[in-house]
Amino acid sequence: MSSTISDIAKLAGVAKSTVSRFLNGGSVGEATRKKIEKAIKETGYTPNPFAQSLKAKKTNIIGTIVPRLDSYAASQTLIGIDEQLKEMNYQMLISNTSQSLEREIESIYSFANQKLAGIILLATEITDKHIQAFEAVNIPVLLIGQEHKEFHSLIHDDYHAGYEMGQYVLEKGYRNIAYLGVTEKDIAVGVKRKQGFKQAISEGPECQVHYYETEFNIPAAQASAYKIIKESKPSIFVCATDNIALGVLKATYSEGLTIPKDLAITGFGGYEVTEIIHPSLTTAKFFYKEAGQTAAKHMVDLVNERPIEKLTISKYEIIERESVDTNSKHIL
């Protein structure tokens, strides 16, 4: 049976409030302190966090809402948040929504109801209901991955990653390009990356670019790739995510194409798997774990009402690997 603050008070011969003050770092007399310390040691007492939270009406728990657990980006981001939060004596609570926007909304209210100190959302799409929920709950909110003018957010530099990827592809001599993107509902992945890429193309030499749209999953990307290969015979696929690139790669295996000689491929993300596969994938790497750490710091700042920038942009890096032919002598 675990003991309560009353037990300690009785054992130490003081009042409960004195024990509480001691526990919370208030000033207590030397003699009192010793008696309390002794009583705590004897009983192995630890405060009941529920009772604490009930009064304090606030916890040191940060709720993190994540659309899925089985993605490299998600798990790395979570690891970053978790590590940083631990270091700052906060705890992370994860809510996995299995890609249901509705569950995201529920989680927001549920977290607020549990009196969490703040909410971090690994965002995919911000709907009106999200905005409503954020405004209704009275706790700090931080978005990761998508920006929104009303809320604090941390995003990856999708635009410039797209821009630099465009320049890179042109520089390597590719002129017949298939850009395989995703829905524009996803501002970061569907809009920003493409915008950056388009900008680079518009500044570069004459070339042919076809824009396509597919789903985030590998089989869908694979199916799209088959069609596009037949249709427009591109010399390179610029894919909006590494997973899509993986789908394209699978398509090229079964079509008997050689990468990068017959067809080049690039991705975005820098997922671990892109280095394991053969040929390895040229991609724009984002720093998920670091982004998670930064987000955690910012969240704690928000909780403690320290001012932070509304928008923070995390860096990226183009990783050259085997899926693009780097011999720029030719024009393809």
Next chain:
Amino acid sequence: MSSTISDIAKLAGVAKSTVSRFLNGGSVGEATRKKIEKAIKETGYTPNPFAQSLKAKKTNIIGTIVPRLDSYAASQTLIGIDEQLKEMNYQMLISNTSQSLEREIESIYSFANQKLAGIILLATEITDKHIQAFEAVNIPVLLIGQEHKEFHSLIHDDYHAGYEMGQYVLEKGYRNIAYLGVTEKDIAVGVKRKQGFKQAISEGPECQVHYYETEFNIPAAQASAYKIIKESKPSIFVCATDNIALGVLKATYSEGLTIPKDLAITGFGGYEVTEIIHPSLTTAKFFYKEAGQTAAKHMVDLVNERPIEKLTISKYEIIERESVDTNSKHIL
């Protein structure tokens, strides 16, 4: 400002206790029920879980301790646990220990202190300190992945997966085998899989098997593979995990070997990536998500003091893919 049970009581014109009874499924009159329902709808009331837990002295939260977040097995298992728990109106709290056994111990005590209903541990190694902790905290415990005579556990059928893999390899005509395993501290992966495999070999035709030990990560496996290829020129690598198989695969790329003609490879796990790579990997698939679901059910049984088997064994399946030559006409 979120409302309390008193607000609802006032709004509905009934007593707090009546609202509480309604909330907990007790019997209330038709008219009362309607009034309460209306009040709840109007205010969007949800009970404060801290107050609930304070009284009930028990939560409906199951703590899950996981060595790492960035592994296929871990995330699938978590997803399974989470889904099942939600369905049963329990919540999952994740503690990521970043592969520190010490942190696992800390988490056990911390979960107990937070009055969680139970603890699920995705186990790698059970030390004396684990046993001490489990015995000290007075809440149900369930191990996943490793068995222990004193505690409830759910394991994958490592022994028989190893056994069937052994039979499979022999049946396909391989006679010069390198078994690339891991430390025997890991009973499930390091001992059981190997034992099963050895048993099959001992029952089969004359053949040469060399046993090696490597680390769980890809680069280490890759380095081991280089050495072994030079040393013993095996016709097949039987790897104790998919990640190890991935490392071997990387080694074969750079050695210019063709899979499966020059060298065959098998793994254990059934990680998603094994299907994406080319050639795809023949492996013994485990059902992580299903195992997680079963574990969740069992945990809830334990919490409610319903009897369950001490040991549950989850199934497996050998998945034939491209990394093994299935033309058994030859002997290699």
Next chain:
DNA sequence: CTGAAAGCGCTTACAG
């Protein structure tokens, strides 16, 4: 079926 009251373990003004 319904309500008044006590209590869960803590914290927080308020006196002293």
Next chain:
DNA sequence: CTGAAAGCGCTTACAG
């Protein structure tokens, strides 16, 4: 520096 008292939001016997 210390203590008595009220209260956080709920649940649980106990009457009625």
